[in-house]
Amino acid sequence: MSEAKSTPRPLSPHLQIYRWTWTMAMSVFHRATGTALYFGIALFAIWLVALAAGPRVFNAVQWFFGSPLGLLILFGYTWVLMHHMLGGIRHFIWDLGYGMEREQRIGMARFTLIASVALTLAIWVVAFTFF
Amino acid sequence: MADKNVSMRTPLSRVKGLGAAGHGVEHWWVQRLTAVANVPLLIAFVIIVAALAGSNYARALAIVSHPLIAIILLLAVISVVNHMRLGMQVIIEDYVQDNGWRIVAVVANNFYTAVIGAACVFAILKVSLGRILL
Numbered sequence: 045m046s047e048a049k050s051t052p053r054p055l056s057p058h059l060q061i062y063r064w065t066w067t068m069a070m071s072v073f074h075r076a077t078g079t080a081l082y083f084g085i086a087l088f089a090i091w092l093v094a095l096a097a098g099p100r101v102f103n104a105v106q107w108f109f110g111s112p113l114g115l116l117i118l119f120g121y122t123w124v125l126m127h128h129m130l131g132g133i134r135h136f137i138w139d140l141g142y143g144m145e146r147e148q149r150i151g152m153a154r155f156t157l158i159a160s161v162a163l164t165l166a167i168w169v170v171a172f173t174f175f
Numbered sequence: 176m177a178d179k180n181v182s183m184r185t186p187l188s189r190v191k192g193l194g195a196a197g198h199g200v201e202h203w204w205v206q207r208l209t210a211v212a213n214v215p216l217l218i219a220f221v222i223i224v225a226a227l228a229g230s231n232y233a234r235a236l237a238i239v240s241h242p243l244i245a246i247i248l249l250l251a252v253i254s255v256v257n258h259m260r261l262g263m264q265v266i267i268e269d270y271v272q273d274n275g276w277r278i279v280a281v282v283a284n285n286f287y288t289a290v291i292g293a294a295c296v297f298a299i300l301k302v303s304l305g306r307i308l309l
Contacts, residue, residue, distance in 0.1 A: 075266060082259045088224075089291050092298035095239060099232040110229055118228075122221070129217060132210050139207065171225035 066153040073157075074131040077124045084121050122167055127160035202261055209258035216251040223248065236302055245303040249296060256292035260284060 062068065087109075094105040108114045134152050137143045143152055182189075193199040223244055227235055238244055263284045271277040 078259070078262050079266065082263055085255065085259070085291055089294045089298075092239070092295050095232075095235055096298035096301040102232050102235065106230070106232075106235070125217065125221070129214060133214070136207075136210070167221060167225065171228060174225075 066150045070131065070134075070153040070156050074128065074135075077128040077131070080124045081121075081128055084117075084124070087117070087121075119164070119168060123160060123164040126163045126167075127156065130156045130160050130163075202264075205257065206261045206265075209254045209261070212250070212254040213258055216247065216254055219247045220251050239299065240303040242303070245299050248299050252292060252295040252299070256288050256295075260288040263288075 091105055091109065094101045109118060134143070134156055137152070143149065191199070223238070227238055230238065239248065264281055267277060267280045267284060271280050
């Protein structure tokens with residue numbers, strides 16, 4: 045009986061070796077924001093369950109979201125949501141077969157970041173002005 | 176012309192195109208479908224949450240239990256929960272190398288998203304059903 049040989053497999057280049065590019069950064073960021081939203085939605089679930097539980101629980105939860113830490117979390121969540129949404133729209137454009145050229149790719153990646161910040165600020169300005 | 180196809184796959188299998196996993200492009204397709212649905216639903220969601228900010232109990236109850244708001248929130252929760260379940264599964268399958276842990280993580284992903292979905296749907300229905308604004 046001969047033992048199975050385990051030859052060392054070639055290792056592909058990974059994050060520490062590649063030079064960071066806009067498209068790569070925004071790709072990593074798309075997954076990171078998706079993961080943040082994945083866990084962050086638990087806060088919305090808690091808020092809704094508190095609403096269904098009654099005024100006492102609700103007031104405690106509502107107080108937290110109105111506190112400086114709560115507002116900071118909501119502000120961060122808004123930005124992460126906008127970034128993931130714009131990143132998703134970028135993926136739709138690619139799915140339809142457009143925006144594959146170098147300049148377009150980098151332009152869209154930059155747009156994702158800039159527009160997500162702009163949208164977040166716009167939402168908070170509007171929310172504080174009208175509500 | 177003689178049939179030169181020596182594949183083990185039956186003609187039916189090729190026509191269905193569901194592949195080895197038996198799901199075909201379902202995962203990819205539902206990920207896109209829910210992504211398309213998420214765009215308008217989450218724009219509405221952001222507006223609703225902005226309106227809810229700083230509300231007292233009565234006002235929050237009145238907003239969430241309004242039929243139009245409740246329906247939008249329910250659709251958003253269903254679409255988002257499915258979207259995030261599929262997205263997290265891809266991340267797990269990409270990064271968790273150990274077979275056992277990968278299965279544990281995929282199961283945990285399904286449980287977590289089901290709990291979030293059930294909690295949100297139940298809470299929205301509980302504050303909405305039977306509340307008629309006179």
